[in-house]
Amino acid sequence: MLQCTAVTPVPYAEALLALATLGGGPEHPPDVLAPDEFLLCELGEHDESVEHAAYLWAALTPDVDQDLWLLWTGTGAHRLYRLDVLPVCPTRLRGLATHTVTSCAYFDHHPGPHSFFVTDPLGDLITSPNGIDEP
Numbered sequence: 001m002l003q004c005t006a007v008t009p010v011p012y013a014e015a016l017l018a019l020a021t022l023g024g025g026p027e028h029p030p031d032v033l034a035p036d037e038f039l040l041c042e043l044g045e046h047d048e049s050v051e052h053a054a055y056l057w058a059a060l061t062p063d064v065d066q067d068l069w070l071l072w073t074g075t076g077a078h079r080l081y082r083l084d085v086l087p088v089c090p091t092r093l094r095g096l097a098t099h100t101v102t103s104c105a106y107f108d109h110h111p112g113p114h115s116f117f118v119t120d121p122l123g124d125l126i127t128s129p130n131g132i133d134e135p
Contacts, residue, residue: 004041024061
């Protein structure tokens with residue numbers, strides 16, 4: 001499944017406050033978040049009834065697997081934001097032939113498929129030096 005391509009500006013003051021008050025958050029939040037930063041929804045493609053979600057920070061606390069996420073709905077003047085600390089999705093993909101384990105990068109009970117089944121439709125464009133597919 002392809003990744004959702006919704007983009008949103010970060011509500012800077014609210015995000016700084018959430019980072020500053022997050023247990024295990026960054027020591028100096030302005031160092032990890034720019035005032036003019038935009039975030040891309042990380043979930044698989046979904047309809048408008050599902051909130052978009054972008055990862056902001058992993059809470060660095062022992063024995064607690066939770067991350068700070070920016071969730072939003074709507075567009076333009078009708079966009080509504082919510083910053084929430086959510087538990088990490090416990091799902092793992094085990095490659096029996098390769099002996100690898102890949103963790104889902106989303107929050108627990110997220111909508112749609114797990115992160116390891118979602119591909120970024122813009123990734124190849126961004127990594128290509130001139131934005132053109134080359135062999």
